[in-house]
Amino acid sequence: MAADNIEDPEAFRQRARSWIRSNLELMDRSVLAAALGGGASEETELAGIRREREIQRMFFDAGFAGICMPREYGGQGLTPAHQRAFNEELAGYEFPHRLQAPNFSPCAAVILDFGTEEQKRRHIPAILKGEELWMQLLSEPGGGSDVAAAQTTAVRDGDEWVLNGSKIWTTGAWWSDWGLCLARTNWDVPKHRGLTVFIFPLHREGVDVHRIEMLNGSKEFCQEFLTDLRVPDTDRVGEVDEGWTVGVRWMFHERMLYNSPLVTLPPGARFTPGSGSPADVARDAGVLADSHVRDLIGEARVLDIAGRELQQRIAQGVRSGRISDQGAAIARLFGGVAGARTRTIEFEIAGAMGGAWTDDDGAAAGLGVDFLMRQAACIGGGTTEMARNVISERVLGMPRERSSDRDVPFREVPRGPSAGARSR
Template sequence: MTAAEVEGVEGYRVRARSWIRSNLEPADFTTLEAGLAGELSEAEELAAIDHERRLQRKLFDAGYAGISIDRDYGGQGLSPAHQRAFNEELTGFDYPARLQVPNFSPCAAVLLDFGTEDQKRTHIPAILKGEKLWMQLLSEPSGGSDVAAALTTAVRDGDEWILNGSKIWTTGAWWSDWGLCLARTNWDAPKHRGLTVFIFPLHRDGVDVHRIEMLNGSKEFCQEFLTDVRVPDSDRVGDVDQGWTVGTRWMFHERMLYNSPLITAPPTGRPTQGAVSPVGVARDIGVLDDPRVRDLIGEARMLEMVEGELQERIGTAVRSGRMSDQGAAIARLYHGVSAARARSINFEIAGATGAAWVDDDGSAAGRGIDFLMRQSPCIAGGTTEMARNVISERVLGMPRDRTTDRDLPFREVPRGPAAGADSRS
């Protein structure tokens, strides 16, 4: 398609708006919110996922899936600006909220960046149709932020690799189909130079998926145990031992969050655990006229609106190349800090009702649980401390922290007593 044939963004927007209004239901996040609060049965969760798969298929059939993805891979071959226009029109309508992060970004994004032609032609269309849902096997129990210290190991056996180890904090792994996995392929190289990325289906022998119960009852996170999982070499992404090149880009896509041009979601994003209106909390316990409460409501709205403008600014700057990809860490840091603050604000407004409540306390009920979960937005998706490292080192160019493991063969890197004796092979 030549540039002249590409539909203008505003024309596209009008067409998208009309399609959205006549084909999508109004947004109703009740089930999503209940899932985040751990209030849904397994069957209810699976029904919700099936609904979203069908929604994704509907988008695909109408030509609104993968708007900025190449036509060769089942996308629409349009620009990120077209995707943004579609997203803006999506506000207030039902969309496949659970299928965006990590399915489209980082997973599909990484496949598009590093996958072979075959991998892209096989997997991207299946993702776009909602047939296969992907998740990321990145973090490990032995190390959260130090992702490159992965212990999960892949050993070559002819045309196959044999994977053993454990991955953790995988959102929705129990209902996902495929995984993108970072594994160690060379224990004698320094840690960043002995990693390789693989892909494999999750529902198979040797992959044992456990759901983790969080302190608020939610079970959306999982841990996987990999035992002699055989992966053909054709399911390797990127070069052998060059997995950190993939991993760096992978984590960039993770930090882009809802700024990614692969994401189909209204600009406001999806509801997240604990994102409750402070006005509702104040109204439901009758403190709306308290000037201290109004100050808090003003602060919460301020933080939320500035976040929207910051995302826009950083997104624009990264897309135009005026800021390096690493600038996405700025928006990530802001989001973590302001979302945590929002939970504190709601808890403070709720007063004692935040700590002890009955069902008819309305929005004030349960705000204490959100407070208990407050650090979640500062941890999930890469901690705010890591974002601060990236901003200072990669955006401001400050010296990297001294580490003892950079040039050692990974086998000799100290792992500490917490790693457990069994991992010191």
């Protein structure tokens, strides 16, 4: 132990290495690819989630859960250097990848930042043990980019709030337990000033979770319909009508996902589809010797290294106060653009296998689907267009986009017919 009672990172690394090697299986890449691509059957997917909860519990019991979370809520109270060491030692092994985003970040991060003491003591240990899995309910059918224009309504009734409305594109809500939800509590003030954040269990009276089937057969996305959902005031996060303050931090945690000290993610792993690295694809497609392919592998490698360095630099800048929270949009933009380009590179390397493949094609299998889904990296977590807006306006200080609703009571902002009906 070091003088301040914090385990030396190198000793921690050795302890993590030996525990990982004795307790975890090697990662089966095809299982991971099917899970991330949403192509697995319902039973397989639920079994996968059960296994991930089990691993999370093993992390907890062995003292590796919540490495950077406070000890009083079940975490280890260690540093980002310890989390990085753990991530590096995990490379190649199974880990609870679907329990990371948005469960640990942004959801647990937001509870830690804004939750009451009771909320933290109730939920953070449960999240760390894999007993509670959280999803974020931000986007609405009327649009997801303009988060502050949320129309899901919460009306106070004594010690409770009554929520009505709909959220959409919630990844994995059907296998999750709790939701973090942004709702409108005041229609008589401009949009940013009338929002409040609530938490509630996803499978209870008043919440209907519908799965959405996409063209590729994935049913990962969900839409939730909230009908007279009663939420106790003790399940409000942050102050009434101050939800935008919570929301801004929420989006910061989402944009910094890949460098969050709360997230366990081995180097090279990601949350979007793809079964291996471009070099793996080239090897399994039999084109590793091709000079053009080697150029493409090099390009993808540079994007990967630059992305990781950028994330770390921004995270350090934000921690030291040199860069504002809004700088996280730079990392988000780069992550989206580089992710889409890397999927394109993998597709190109795969050649004909990118259009037709069998399970024996290894890392070259399924890349046609990943290619078609590549834009997801530029949309999920807020679009890259919105990130560009934040960078120009909030980081570079350029003139703000014209807005007709900024100073108008939200009730008076023109909306579509269905939205109007809900607001009355």
